[in-house]
Amino acid sequence: MTLRRVLLWTCGVVLGAAVLAGPARAETLADALADAYVNSGLLEQNRALLRAADEDVAQAVANLRPIIDWTADIRRDFSRVRSAGITRTATDTTGNLGIVGSLLLYDFGRSDFLTEAAKETVLATRETLRSVEQAVLLTAVQAYMNVIRNREFVSLRRNNLRLLQEELRAARDRFEVGEVTRTDVAQAEAAVALAQSGLAVAEGDLARAIEEFREAVGRAPGDLRAPGDLTHLGGDVAAAKAAAMQRHPDILEAQRNVTAAGLNLRAAAAARRPTLSLTGRLSDGEDLSGSDFSRSGSVALELRGPIYQGGRLTSLERQARAQRDQRLAQLHLAGLQVKQDVGNAFANLRAARAGREANREAVRAARVAFEGTREEAKLGARTTLDVLDAEQDLLDAEANLISANADVVIAAYSVLASLGDLTARDLGLTVQTYDPAAYYDLVKDAPVPSSPRGRKLDRVLRALGKN
Template identity: 35%
Template sequence: MTAKHQSGGRRAVAALLLLTSALAAPAGAETLQGALAKAYASNPTLTGARAGQRATDEGVAIQKASGRPALNLSGTYEESILKPTISFTSPQRTVNAQTQLSVPIYAGGQVRNGIKAAKTRVDAGQAQLRGTEMSIFSQTVAAYMDVIRDTAIVSLNRANVRVLEVNLQATNDRFEVGDVTRTDVAQSQSRLALARSDLQTSEANLITSKENYIALVGEAPDNLEPPPQLPGLPADPDSAVQVALRDNPDILAANKQREARAYDVKAAKGAVLPQVSAYTQAGYTNYLHSLNSSAQDANGNIIEGPQINKQAAAGVQISIPLYQGGRPGAQVRQNQALEAQAIEQAIETERGVIAQTRASYASWQASLETIKSAENAVSASSLSLEGVRAENSVGSRTILDILDAEQEALRARVQLVSARRNAYVAGFSLLASMGHAEADDLNLGAGALYDPMVNYKRVRGKWFDWDFDPAPRPVATRTVDTPAQNANVPAATTQQP
């Protein structure tokens, strides 16, 4: 989108972030790259931020207008209803036209610093737009992974319900022949009821995740493909922080806002300096033969007075402020306070980015360790369940032991699914906090990227008063026509993590 520190090697690995999933995806499946591209094109938060940036672009043209010539034309038509009783030369009607051209020469630096402040705010806005992109992408990745996780959890819970139903039937059969007690049957019934309750909860969570996905992407999720590996992740939190301090758009935006406030102070100080401008004006008055004015020439002949009056003048005007009621001083102090606020906000933003980067790194590392532990737990619980069932068949284990082993195996699988989701989301959040998860980095497709400089270059030099844009139309897509989501799981969904 906008230029920033990045190398060819970084772009190469960034292209692998989502391109591999697009190449490997079967027909009809949705990839993470595709979901991000849809959010990039039609998410209302992002399209609204772009419109807001276009409004910020106009600040430059508005400030430039203060330093350009101003041309005004005024005209009046006056019909006298009641003439003054003591006036013998008052006209009955008058047409008057005046024009004035004013050219500012010196305004105490107000125009110059106002333009610099506006340009700096454009830079800040573009950095904020980059931050909005990464925020939407992070939310989209989280929503994408939530759907994958909750789909797997629903599948696991449905499989668990089926196992417990078979187990209850087997327990009832064994109770009929006196092999187990009523207590064993009650325990099986209890676990099945709890499993069905967990299934209903997981189905509700899946529906919620799908609806959140629709809110971000604009379309319902359809057979989401597993995401590719995340490249470019840092080796330690310190290196991540160093990259974030250099590339994070929130920090860049805060620093630019601070610079803009400094220009505001300089512009406000110009109010106490002399103002110089050049001007020219012309006037035309026509009394429409209603002016009662006459005179005699040397021969005694009556001469009717003039019915048209013309005038023109040009000059230079200088205005030296002597006292303005304390307004300039108050405005300077106000802008100095706002500059101080911007300085503190830049430090606050930097603190937040550092904390977010370190926290994301810690979360990512913890999730990776959790994945290892969960994989071991899945393997051990599966082996334990097989052993308990075998021992139960020879009478050395109870039905409760089987139920406990099945529950432990389910928890291990759910934990593994959740850990994989958390690791991926934390890794992407880490890239985002480093400033490496915007549209330029994700290879969303040639020609698909929004360049805010295009609009800025289009409007920065405009000077025509009637140069309007077409009436705005919505860019984001509505989701009112998307069907309400359900907890259906594709048949190909793998039940084992």
């Protein structure tokens, strides 16, 4: 095979592979948000906290069920008796094995209050998880747009440096023929040096933005595609505030916490009342030094109530009342904060959109001014400094427009977060969303390991351990 044929064959293979591979797919904001949702350690941490809260319900339910314990002991008895000048000693070793059971029959609703309070705490913790999810996704949006922003800054700075280097070469050529002075050349040289410094700063900012993206999303950024504006976000702030008060996770969490605190207060008051329990005991005993054997058992109804505990119970009730009041105040503050966040988010969005339009006009005007100044400089009507100043104005306007575009996207998603709508489910991300009720449904009845539900729960726990 000749060298020509080898080269043609190699080119054909390369071109064929390129056609099969097709163009590289640009990464979208939805892709980054999906990865942030999957890779977030903060979400995993709060999911574990939710599972811990689920177990509080199981423990509260278990308190209403029979409690059965086994007991075992070996006892050594000895005695020494002196009577009428005669000393007698005796020893006896016995072993006992028993089963003790008890069942709470009635406690004026205290256990029921605690169970319902635990359920409300679970629901509040679910809202906390949803709030954390919003924070994770908003951070990913900011990281995504900051990478785009800084990449465009770097590209802008590189183009600006290239143009300035051309201006410098032109100034030197014109200096050689006597059209400009040495001062014009020095001004061009200074502009190039400043552009090189600006490029280095932009590249450093881009490196930091990439690291922030890696932390927020869980991987390095690819070829990011700028997202469009969320034009459906209207300007009815009053309606938005009302909607946020109905569905924002911070509000729902605070409401659940108020309900749980009220139930805990009722449980603290019920703790001062008596409890009625059924107890049973069965015991086998054997004299290990002989052949004696005994079996005994008992069943009893036990009514028990506090008389004096040093003021502990009344203190617990006062504490529960104070915690209820704190939760009520927290709900009020959460409402104020959510309304303020909605108002701020819409104001920022309006300002960002207005700023973007103004910067677009600024870029258009600065480009016309730069091109005109450069042409006038060729005719001798403008100096090199005039051209450099006009080019700097255009650079600043383009940089401001890049930032304005990124700010509009971040502001739009901040509005979604203020409304409580920035979740994987609300955004329709192509990701398997976490079901907060799945683990709860397995543990809410406090299953024992040998039951079917207990075995299923064990498989779930092993899967969580592998992750």
